[in-house]
Amino acid sequence: MSEQRQRVVSGMRPTGQLHLGHLVGALQNWKRLQERYDCFFMVADYHALMSEYERPQQIHTWSYENVLDWLACGIDPQRSVIFRQSDVPEHTELFALLSIVTPLGWVERVPTYKEQLREIEGRDLTTYGFLGYPVLQAADILLYKAQAVPVGEDQLPHVELTREIVRRVHFLFKREIFPEPSALLTESPRLSGTDGRKMSKSYGNTINLSEAPEKIRAIVEKMFTDPARIKMTDPGHPDTCNVCGYWGTFAPSAAARAHDECRRSIRGCVQNKRELSEVIVQATEPFRQIRAKIGGSYDEIEGMLQAGAEKARSVARHTITEVKAAFGLIGQ
Ligand code: TRP
Numbered sequence: 001m002s003e004q005r006q007r008v009v010s011g012m013r014p015t016g017q018l019h020l021g022h023l024v025g026a027l028q029n030w031k032r033l034q035e036r037y038d039c040f041f042m043v044a045d046y047h048a049l050m051s052e053y054e055r056p057q058q059i060h061t062w063s064y065e066n067v068l069d070w071l072a073c074g075i076d077p078q079r080s081v082i083f084r085q086s087d088v089p090e091h092t093e094l095f096a097l098l099s100i101v102t103p104l105g106w107v108e109r110v111p112t113y114k115e116q117l118r119e120i121e122g123r124d125l126t127t128y129g130f131l132g133y134p135v136l137q138a139a140d141i142l143l144y145k146a147q148a149v150p151v152g153e154d155q156l157p158h159v160e161l162t163r164e165i166v167r168r169v170h171f172l173f174k175r176e177i178f179p180e181p182s183a184l185l186t187e188s189p190r191l192s193g194t195d196g197r198k199m200s201k202s203y204g205n206t207i208n209l210s211e212a213p214e215k216i217r218a219i220v221e222k223m224f225t226d227p228a229r230i231k232m233t234d235p236g237h238p239d240t241c242n243v244c245g246y247w248g249t250f251a252p253s254a255a256a257r258a259h260d261e262c263r264r265s266i267r268g269c270v271q272n273k274r275e276l277s278e279v280i281v282q283a284t285e286p287f288r289q290i291r292a293k294i295g296g297s298y299d300e301i302e303g304m305l306q307a308g309a310e311k312a313r314s315v316a317r318h319t320i321t322e323v324k325a326a327f328g329l330i331g332q
Pocket of ligand 1: 011012136261
């Protein structure tokens with residue numbers, strides 16, 4: 001990896017199978033970032049545990065499953081460091097150190113915190129650890145001295161908190177250790193779920209990346225369409241139709257024609273869905289193939305994650321030593 005390149009850190013929580021929303025909202029962006037940045041892509045298993053600690057059995061396998069999808073999408077372990085957060089103990093070490101200097105008021109007022117406490121049902125999130133969620137995220141970012149953090153809009157307060165923590169550390173210890181990271185907002189063309197709401201596992205409206213073709217066809221067949229179009233002879237409204245929106249994302253070169261035919265009532269919703277499901281089947285082919293190739297053995301992935309953790313640690317160790325010196329724990 002070259003010295004001049006800026007660093008990027010991002011992570012995903014292994015809490016389930018990845019779906020088309022992850023592809024459009026994050027993975028395609030990660031793939032592009034590899035061209036210009038030194039990237040660290042992390043399976044955020046500690047972060048997953050913070051909400052799933054009552055049922056943690058699947059975190060380990062979801063980690064492998066998610067990484068398989070990353071690889072199938074073109075995240076390349078030769079170019080980027082792919083690792084699991086819990087394999088690099090420096091994450092929790094830096095988390096502890098940053099916790100010491102982070103004022104309680106700063107974490108209590110993070111909007112995602114209050115929102116999740118209110119909205120997530122069936123989980124007890126009133127734990128000491130969960131309050132520290134964004135501080136652990138700050139540790140993830142600062143451990144690698146990342147300049148840029150690709151995130152969705154919902155994560156902006158966490159990047160902002162990270163910047164505040166940087167300034168506080170520099171002020172308290174009278175030295176500059178970290179760059180202030182910027183958020184690289186994914187201008188994700190919002191992909192709606194099969195019911196028109198945001199695609200999300202908790203709404204049960206997803207199409208998973210590794211879904212079987214027959215299942216994809218069955219799901220697409222049941223998708224919500226333009227409610228203002230009742231008969232095929234009614235003109236369609238592709239700009240607001242849930243199904244039509246997918247054309248622009250998955251087959252941009254065919255989108256204009258499909259939309260035009262829909263508007264002129266030449267294309268009915270049944271045909272539209274049938275053709276779209278083939279487009280999605282084709283776009284998700286690599287995700288099924290990688291599973292067929294691995295054949296259920298995660299050994300290769302584990303080996304790759306171990307190699308990634310080694311690379312990550314070689315950077316992380318250096319930062320931790322610097323931070324411990326600044327905090328006065330070890331000699332200069
Ligand atoms: N909190 C992020 C999310 O839910 C995941 C994450 C963990 C992350 N650590 C990170 C993202 C560091 C960017 C940088 O999406």
